[in-house]
Amino acid sequence: xxxxxxxxxxxxxxxxxxxxxxxxxxxxxxxxxxxxxxxxxxxxxxxxxxxxxxxxxxxxxxxxxxxxxxxxxxxxxxxxxxxxxxxxxxxxxxxxxxxxxxxxxxxxxxxxxxxxxxxxxxxxxxxxxxxxxxxxxxxxxxxxxxxxxxxxxxxxxxxxxxxxxxxxxxxxxxxxxxxxxxxxxxxxxxxxxxxxxxxxxxxxxxxxxxxxxxxxxxxxxxxxxxxxxxxxxxxxxxxxxxxxxxxxxxxxxxxxxxxxxxxxxxxxxxxxxxxxxxxxxxxxx
Amino acid sequence: xxxxxxxxxxxxxxxxxxxxxxxxxxxxxxxxxxxxxxxxxxxxxxxxxxxxxxxxxxxxxxxxxxxxxxxxxxxxxxxxxxxxxxxxxxxxxxxxxxxxxxxxxxxxxxxxxxxxxxxxxxxxxxxxxxxxxxxxxxxxxxxxxxxxxxxxxxxxxxxxxxxxxxxxxxxxxxxxxxxxxxxxxxxxxxxxxxxxxxxxxxxxxxxxxxxxxxxxxxxxxxxxxxxxxxxxxxxxxxxxxxxxxxxxxxxxxxxxxxxxxxxxxxxxxxxxxxxxxxxxxx
Amino acid sequence: xxxxxxxxxxxxxxxxxxxxxxxxxxxxxxxxxxxxxxxxxxxxxxxxxxxxxxxxxxxxxxxxxxxxxxxxxxxxxxxxxxxxxxxxxxxxxxxxxxxxxxxxxxxxxxxxxxxxxxxxxxxxxxxxxxxxxxxxxxxxxxxxxxxxxxxxxxxxxxxxxxxxxxxxxxxxxxxxxxxxxxxxxxxxxxxxxxxxxxxxxxxxxxxxxxxxxxxxxxxxxxxxxxxxxxxxxxxxxxxxxxxxxxxxxxxxxxxxxxxxxxxxxxxxxxxxxxxxxxxxxxxxxxxxxxxxxxxxxxxxxxxxxxxxxxxxxxxxxxxxxxxxxxxxxxxxxxxxxxxxxxxxxxxxxxxxxxxxxxxxxxxxxxxxxxxxxxxxxxxxxxxxxxxxxxxxxxxxxxxxxxxxxxxxxxxxxxxxxxxxxx
Numbered sequence: 001x002x003x004x005x006x007x008x009x010x011x012x013x014x015x016x017x018x019x020x021x022x023x024x025x026x027x028x029x030x031x032x033x034x035x036x037x038x039x040x041x042x043x044x045x046x047x048x049x050x051x052x053x054x055x056x057x058x059x060x061x062x063x064x065x066x067x068x069x070x071x072x073x074x075x076x077x078x079x080x081x082x083x084x085x086x087x088x089x090x091x092x093x094x095x096x097x098x099x100x101x102x103x104x105x106x107x108x109x110x111x112x113x114x115x116x117x118x119x120x121x122x123x124x125x126x127x128x129x130x131x132x133x134x135x136x137x138x139x140x141x142x143x144x145x146x147x148x149x150x151x152x153x154x155x156x157x158x159x160x161x162x163x164x165x166x167x168x169x170x171x172x173x174x175x176x177x178x179x180x181x182x183x184x185x186x187x188x189x190x191x192x193x194x195x196x197x198x199x200x201x202x203x204x205x206x207x208x209x210x211x212x213x214x215x216x217x218x219x220x221x222x223x224x225x226x227x228x229x230x231x232x233x234x235x236x237x238x239x240x241x242x243x244x245x246x247x248x249x250x251x252x253x254x255x256x257x258x259x260x261x262x263x264x265x266x267x268x269x270x271x272x273x274x275x276x277x278x279x280x281x282x283x284x285x
Numbered sequence: 286x287x288x289x290x291x292x293x294x295x296x297x298x299x300x301x302x303x304x305x306x307x308x309x310x311x312x313x314x315x316x317x318x319x320x321x322x323x324x325x326x327x328x329x330x331x332x333x334x335x336x337x338x339x340x341x342x343x344x345x346x347x348x349x350x351x352x353x354x355x356x357x358x359x360x361x362x363x364x365x366x367x368x369x370x371x372x373x374x375x376x377x378x379x380x381x382x383x384x385x386x387x388x389x390x391x392x393x394x395x396x397x398x399x400x401x402x403x404x405x406x407x408x409x410x411x412x413x414x415x416x417x418x419x420x421x422x423x424x425x426x427x428x429x430x431x432x433x434x435x436x437x438x439x440x441x442x443x444x445x446x447x448x449x450x451x452x453x454x455x456x457x458x459x460x461x462x463x464x465x466x467x468x469x470x471x472x473x474x475x476x477x478x479x480x481x482x483x484x485x486x487x488x489x490x491x492x493x494x495x496x497x498x499x500x501x502x503x504x505x506x507x508x509x510x511x512x513x514x515x516x517x518x519x520x521x522x523x524x525x526x527x528x529x530x531x532x533x534x535x536x537x538x539x540x541x542x543x544x545x546x547x548x549x550x551x552x553x554x555x556x557x558x559x560x561x562x563x564x565x566x567x
Numbered sequence: 568x569x570x571x572x573x574x575x576x577x578x579x580x581x582x583x584x585x586x587x588x589x590x591x592x593x594x595x596x597x598x599x600x601x602x603x604x605x606x607x608x609x610x611x612x613x614x615x616x617x618x619x620x621x622x623x624x625x626x627x628x629x630x631x632x633x634x635x636x637x638x639x640x641x642x643x644x645x646x647x648x649x650x651x652x653x654x655x656x657x658x659x660x661x662x663x664x665x666x667x668x669x670x671x672x673x674x675x676x677x678x679x680x681x682x683x684x685x686x687x688x689x690x691x692x693x694x695x696x697x698x699x700x701x702x703x704x705x706x707x708x709x710x711x712x713x714x715x716x717x718x719x720x721x722x723x724x725x726x727x728x729x730x731x732x733x734x735x736x737x738x739x740x741x742x743x744x745x746x747x748x749x750x751x752x753x754x755x756x757x758x759x760x761x762x763x764x765x766x767x768x769x770x771x772x773x774x775x776x777x778x779x780x781x782x783x784x785x786x787x788x789x790x791x792x793x794x795x796x797x798x799x800x801x802x803x804x805x806x807x808x809x810x811x812x813x814x815x816x817x818x819x820x821x822x823x824x825x826x827x828x829x830x831x832x833x834x835x836x837x838x839x840x841x842x843x844x845x846x847x848x849x850x851x852x853x854x855x856x857x858x859x860x861x862x863x864x865x866x867x868x869x870x871x872x873x874x875x876x877x878x879x880x881x882x883x884x885x886x887x888x889x890x891x892x893x894x895x896x897x898x899x900x901x902x903x904x905x906x907x908x909x910x911x912x913x914x915x916x917x918x919x920x921x922x923x924x925x926x927x928x929x930x931x932x933x934x935x936x937x938x939x940x941x942x943x944x945x946x947x948x949x950x951x952x953x954x955x956x957x958x959x960x961x962x963x964x965x966x967x968x969x970x971x972x973x974x975x976x977x978x979x980x981x982x983x984x985x986x987x988x989x
Binding site: 338403404420423425427428510514515516525528531 | 630631634660739740747748749793794795796797798808809810930931932933934936937941944945948
Binding site: 054058059074075134138142145146226230233240242246249250 | 596603604605606607608609612613624626627628629631632635636638639640642643645646647750801803804807808809810823827
C-alpha cells in the first residue's frame with residue numbers, strides 16, 4: 001500500500017501543489033477547509049438532533065448542543081423502525097448484487113466491442129435516469145399487483161436495480177475502458193482464453209472499482225423514497241417508513257429523522273471505504 | 286476472434302431489466318402525453334404545458350441551476366482529486382470525509398441546508414453571535430431570489446460533488462505513470478503536464494461524471510423545494526405539481542418528456558465534446 | 568474474498584425471506600394522508616386503533632405515493648387497501664372507485680358533512696372522519712401593538728393590516744406570517760376566508776370589483792408580512808422560533824405551538840370584511856375503495872372510527888375535531904382548548920359567513936385550487952396588475968366550472984347547472 005501511494009504521488013500532476021514549505025501550508029490549509037466544508041453541515045444536523053425541542057426552535061442557536069436525546073429516543077422507540085431498517089438492508093443488498101450482475105457485463109461489452117445497437121443501448125441506459133421515476137410508479141404498481149410482485153422485497157429491489165443500473169454500467173464502462181486492451185491480448189497470446197484472461201488479468205484490476213459502484217447502488221436504493229412508498233406496504237423501507245411523515249413533523253423530529261436516515265449510510269461507506277479508496281491502487285500494476 | 290453474439294449476451298441481463306422495468310412503464314406514460322383519455326392523438330398537452338405561465342420560468346431556472354452547479358462541481362472535484370493525488374499521508378481519511386455526502390439523500394441534504402439558511406437558522410445565529418447583524422436576515426425570502434439560488438447551488442454542490450470525485454479519482458488512478466514521467470523528461474511544467482497529459486487521459490472519466498451529473502441536475506427537485514419553496518419552480522417540481530396537485534397526468538407526462546429530451550440532447554453534446562478518438566484509447 | 572461470502576449469504580437470506588412474506592394479513596389496511604407526522608401516526612396506532620377488534624394497519628403516506636398507490640389498485644382491480652383516509656378534495660377525485668357506505672349508521676354524525684360525503688351523487692361515497700378549520704394565532708407579545716379599540720376576537724381585515732403594520736414598524740421586522748410555502752394551505756385562505764369576506768362569493772364574483780379590493784387589501788397586508796412566508800408551511804414552527812408573532816393557519820398546524828408554550832400563544836377568529844367573517848371547515852373523510860380485499864371488515868373500521876369515544880381519542884392523536892356529537896372531556900390538550908375556543912368564537916360570531924368546500928369538481932379540484940394560488944403568485948409575488956390577472960384567471964375558472972358542470976355552493980347562491988363566473 002505504501003508502495004502504491006508513493007507511485008501514485010508521481011503519477012498525476014495537479015496544477016496546485018508545489019514543494020516549498022509555504023506551499024505545504026497552503027495545501028494543508030485547503031485540504032482542511034474542504035474537510036470542514038463537508039463536515040460542518042453534518043455537524044449542524046447532529047447539533048439539532050441532539051438538542052431539546054425548545055433549543056431546536058430557539059434563536060440564536062447554540063453551536064454546541066446541550067445534549068438531549070428525547071428526539072432520538074422517539075425514533076428508536078417508534079414502532080416498526082427495526083423492521084423497516086431490516087427491509088431497507090435487504091432491498092439495498094439485493095439491488096447491489098443485481099445491479100452489478102447485470103451492469104458489469106454490459107459495461108465490459110460497451111468498452112471492448114463495436115457492435116450494432118451500441119449507441120441505442122447507451123441512450124436507453126441514460127434515458128432510465130433522465131425520466132422522472134415517480135411517474136413510472138403507477139404503471140409499475142399496476143403491473144406488480146397483477147403479477148404478484150406487489151409489496152415484496154424482490155419487487156422493490158428490481159425497481160431500484162433499474163435506477164442503479166445506469167450508474168453501474170457507466171462506471172464499469174469507464175473502468176474497463178481505462179484498462180489497455182493490450183493487457184488482455186497479452187494474456188491471450190500466453191494461452192488464456194477470453195474468460196481466463198478476464199478472470200486473471202482484468203477482474204483483479206477492476207474489482208475495487210466494481211465494489212465502489214456496488215456501494216453506490218446500495219446508497220441509491222437506501223435513499224429512494226417514492227417507489228418504496230408506493231410499492232411496499234408491510235415491507236416498507238426505512239426512508240418510506242420514516243420520511244413519509246417527516247416533512248410534516250415538528251422541527252426537532254425532522255432533524256432527528258434526518259439523522260436517523262443519514263447515519264446508516266455513513267456507517268456503510270465507512271465500512272467499505274477500503275474498496276472505495278483502493279481504486280487508485282489498480283494503477284499499481 | 287470472438288463469437289458475434291458475445292456482446293449481445295453480455296448486454297442481455299441489463300437490457301431485460303431496462304425493458305421490463307423502464308421501457309414498458311415509460312411507454313405507457315409517454316403515450317399519455319400524446320393521447321386523450323379517449324385515445325385520440327393530440328398535441329394539446331404540450332401546448333397546455335408550454336403556454337402555462339410558469340413554464341418559461343421553470344425552464345430558465347432549471348438551466349441556470351445546471352449551468353451554475355455542474356461546471357462548478359466538476360472543477361471542484363477535479364481540484365479535490367488532484368489534491369488527493371498529491372497526498373502522501375492521510376489520504377484514506379481525507380477521501381472518506383470528502384465522499385461522505387455520497388450517502389446523503391437529496392431530501393436529507395435539503396433538511397440540513399434549510400437548518401443553515403432559514404431565518405432562525407445557523408448562519409443567522411453565527412452572524413448574530415459575531416455581531417455582524419442585529420436582526421436575523423431572511424435569506425430565503427421571496428424577494429431574495431439571488432440568495433435562494435446561491436443557497437441551492439451551495440447545497441447541490443455539497444451533496445453531489447462526491448460522486449464526481451470518486452469517478453475522477455478512480456480515473457486518475459488508471460493513467461499510466463509513464464506518461465507523466467515522459468512529459469517530465471521533456472521538461473513540461475506541472476501545469477503543462479496537467480493540461481496536456483492528465484486532462485486528456487481523463488476524458489472517459491470526465492465524460493462519465495459529467496453525463497451523470499447533468500442528467501441528475503435536470504431532475505433537481507428536493508433541495509430546490511426545501512430551500513426555495515415555490516419561489517424557484519424547476520421542471521421537476523412542475524412535473525410533481527401537475528401530477529399530484531393539478532392531477533393532470535397528461536401534462537405531467539409531457540413535462541417529463543421535455544426533461545428527457547433535454548437530458549438526452551445534453552448527453553449527446555457531452556459525448557461529442559469529450560469523445561475519445563478511436564485508436565487513441567488508453 | 569471474505570466479504571463476497573457475506574454478500575452471498577445476505578443475498579440468500581433476503582431471497583428466502585422474500586418468499587416467506589407472502590402470507591396473508593387479515594388486518595384492515597388503513598391508507599391515509601392524514602395523521603402523517605410520526606408522532607400522530609404513533610398515537611393513531613397505539614391509542615385510536617388499538618381498540619378495533621379485527622386489527623387495523625395504519626399506514627400514513629404523502630399525497631403523491633398515496634394517490635399513486637390507490638390509483639394502481641383501482642386500475643388493477645384488486646389491492647390491499649381497506650380504508651382510505653384523506654381530505655375531501657382528494658376523495659372527490661376517486662369518486663368512481665369508492666364503495667357506497669349508505670348502510671353505515673349515521674346517528675349523531677354531522678349532516679352537512681354527510682351531504683358533502685355524497686360528492687354530488689346519491690351514494691355515501693365517503694364517511695366524515697374528522698374536521699378542522701383555519702384560525703389566527705398570536706404571540707402574547709404582539710397584543711400590546713393592537714390598534715386602538717380593536718378586539719382581538721372580532722378583528723376586521725383593516726385592523727389586522729394596521730396591526731401588522733405597527734408590528735413591523737415598532738419591532739423592526741415584519742411579524743405577520745402566512746403559510747405560502749409549497750405545503751402551505753394558502754388556497755383555502757383565498758377561497759374560504761378572503762373571498763367570502765369581501766365578495767360573499769367564492770366563484771361567481773371571482774373577478775368583481777369587490778374581489779379587486781380584496782386582493783389589494785391582501786397585497787397591503789403582504790407588505791407587512793414576513794417575506795420568508797413563501798417557505799412557511801406549518802406556522803407553529805415560526806411561532807415557536809419567534810420569527811413571526813401573528814399568523815393564520817390550519818388548527819392542526821398550530822397545535823404544536825399551543826401545546827409547547829400554552830401561556831405564550833393565543834388563538835382567535837379569522838378577521839371579517841365588508842361581507843362578513845368568512846371561514847371554511849375542512850373535512851377529512853374515510854372511504855372504502857372498490858378494490859378493497861374485505862369490504863365488510865373495512866366498513867366495520869369506518870363504523871368504529873365514527874364512535875364518539877374513538878373520535879375523542881382521534882382528536883387527542885391528531886388535533887382534528889370530531890364530526891359526531893360528543894361531549895369533550897376536561898383533560899384535553901392545550902391545543903384543543905385554545906383552538907376550540909377560537910373556533911367557537913369564529914363560528915358563533917354575529918357576522919359569521921361560512922363557506923363550503925368545493926363539491927362536484929371531480930379531478931379538477933387541483934386546478935380549481937391552482938386558480939387561486941396562481942392569482943396569489945401573480946398578483947402578490949410577481950406584482951402583476953390585479954385586474955389583468957383576475958380576468959385571466961377568471962377564464963380558467965370558468966373553463967373548470969363548465970367542464971365539471973358543478974353547481975354553486977355556499978356562500979354562492981345555488982345555481983342551475985354549472986356555477987357561473989361573472
